[in-house]
Amino acid sequence: MKVLSYDPELCVGCCVCEETCSETWFKVVDSEKSSIRIQDDGQTLLHATFCNQCGACIEVCPTEALYRDKRGIVRLRKKLCVGCLSCVGFCPYGAMFHHADQEEPFKCIACGKCVAECPNEALAIVDITDIESPPPPQPA
């Protein structure tokens, strides 16, 4: 399964990834509509939040709107979503996002657009070959 990965050592904090993501999926430049968020926690290195496809949200969704596709990526079927935001509250990484302009929450689906635009190769799509055990849900 191919998921997004981030190297904080290479990140310069330009946030082009955020702009690219929101442009791609919401047709607007707005970090609040990005599925990747670059954060400064006051540490030496920056920190990025995005979905690692752990799948904890699938279990908490009451309508089976969340599912794992053939690539192993966790996806949301908008038609089945009732906007309860249980997934947003339960994501162990805080990587399921919600914006007032759209009923359904959104998340990284490893499309790779941000990877192409990152000026310092801090982002990559990597293969987690063992689909049977995605990253365990750890407290954020």
Next chain:
Amino acid sequence: MTEKTHAPRRVLAEFTYELAPAQRGYTDQTLYVNLSDNTISARPVTDVMKDKFIGGRGFGLWLLWHAVEDDTKWDDPENEIIISTGPCGGTTQYPGSGKSLVVSISPLTDVVIDSNVGGHFGPLLKFAGWDAIEIQGKAEEDVIVVIDGPGGRVTIEEAPDAPVDTYPVNHWLIEQMTEKEEDRYFMSVVSAGTGADNTRMGCLNFSYYDRKRKAPRFKQAGRGGIGTVLRDKQVKALVVKSPPVRSDSNHPADPERITRVGIKMHKEIHDYDDVQCRMRHGGTSYLVQIMNDHDLLPVNNYKYGSHPDAPKINSTVWEERFAKGLTDGCWYGCTLSCTHAVDGFVPRTGPFKGQPVIVDGPEYETLGGVGSNCGIFDPDDIVEMNFYCDNYGMDTISFGTGTAFVMECYEAGILDEEKTGGLALHFGNADAALELLHQMAHGEGFGKIAGQGIRRMKQHFVEAFGADPQFVQDIGMEAKGLEYSEYVTKESLAQQGGYGLTNKGPQHDEAWLIFMDQVNNQIPTFEDKAEALHYYPMFRTWFGLCGFCKVIWNDILPPDNAETDEPAKVPEHVQNFVDIFSGVTGREVTKEDLITMSETVYNFQRVFNIRLGHGRRDHDDIPYRSVGPVTAEEYESRAERYDKQLQELLGLDPAGMSTEEKMAALREHREDQYERLKDAVYARRGWTNDAVPKVETLKKLGIDFPDVVAVVEKYL
């Protein structure tokens, strides 16, 4: 809706309408269905209804008030069943926002009952266009009522082929009315069962479609016998279909406010439920061990508060039995997710013997009621009684507490195998209890008598079997005609009031003060208790006006709750409710306003009881088993505690007294305490000493309507 290859049902009445979505939580119309003359109409929701009665129980009371006469009985055609969720009902973002209230005149109490229920019917009814439904009259033959929101059509249809019991009728309706899985998502059914035909304690089952199990699930409007009213009206089912539910189905005034609070609440549940009540794992079963440890678990008809076998039915057991990893909320977005099931259970008796079924529960009340209160500690027996009560449409609480009464009468020699038709109904005999359940459902044998409820059983046992009237009065755990729910109140004066000073009867939804009182001693004086018996019933009433579940208020706590000024009120959660209510309706309210809203409805309900011929001071009398030890063995089981009280409170020396003398002294004291509690509470509530709301109270609350004042004036 597509008709399949089934014989079409004869339509007795049809009403078409334009489905208009809710705005700020209201559709502004209610649906009126009359089964006697087969008429269906729309009625407007007035400003008075929204301002003063809010929704849910408030709407139910208001509509029922205008539907009945002073002398209307539960089985008169004028009696209604009214179902309403409330403006916040149907919200998906905030956990526990899908509840409904059902209001009717009760076959057990002869006054108004209001019964709280989950499942999808109320919110889907709203999204099908209706803030409430009134069912009045009686059909000539069994019917179903179908509210088709997307089709804009309401019908009364003959349904001779439809089953009556809840499991079969739901499967029948799914088969008749749906083709694909998706058709079932936004459909809900209200049904009862043959137990509601043949007892006074019929419940209503409200369905919701469990997508992961691919089967219907059921929540209950358990208390008061409203299922009996449904079947008396010859209704087999109410069916609603709505358009798909969305996050903005209520078209709230401030969606972002709701979203913010909803996400915060989901996170709180994610972070803390595992280490608090573990609702997501064991539901309300966590209460069994806590109650047992505090001597509050009803055992053997409330004689005792604990039992060494309690661990056999505590949450450790149920966390294993309940299917894991499913979303067990009874409305979308409830991440507290407490409504678990035992899957693949195979009953050993009755019509489903040998067939695997899904059993909704057991909840704490069922564990206490049909379990410990009857001396039964086998999980399988409890699950089977849970299943059949649901299927037959019978309240597990009234069945449990009623059977506990029967068992004590049996052990006291008032009943014997001859009188019970061969049922050896001593405590712990689950086989006999199950057989009794089936007899009650079918209206056979001793079941016919037990199905009348404790109040009428007492009378029967005195008249037909020569029982000592004082003894059966003391041990029959009913008040106002309704069986008690499952908490031992002997050592908590506040909770004696919490049960006794209710409008509907001894149901814990009004007040649950045992910990505050007995365990933490936070309300020592009469005034403290009266204040608690004002605030908590009022606050707890509020949930039922709006469509909220109470579990989300205090069965999960924010981490800093203990440091707040009044931790028992859970102030952060109260603020959450203010935010959701204002966010949906656009009506800015404060925490204090919530109490005023409830006071209005609560006082109105009290006046309604008075109008129906009850509702005064003596209506709040309670059986002595709920106040103190009735029998010597009960006294002896807590002798140290009671002896100490005789010394400290009454200055008596227990050493020189017989058990009977000590019991008599304690009884006189405790009964007097309850009367003094009544005085303090009535004063705090703005009522006379006869429990009649004063005109100035009604005026202050804006419900001094001429017909309301006319009721109380007679007693002032």
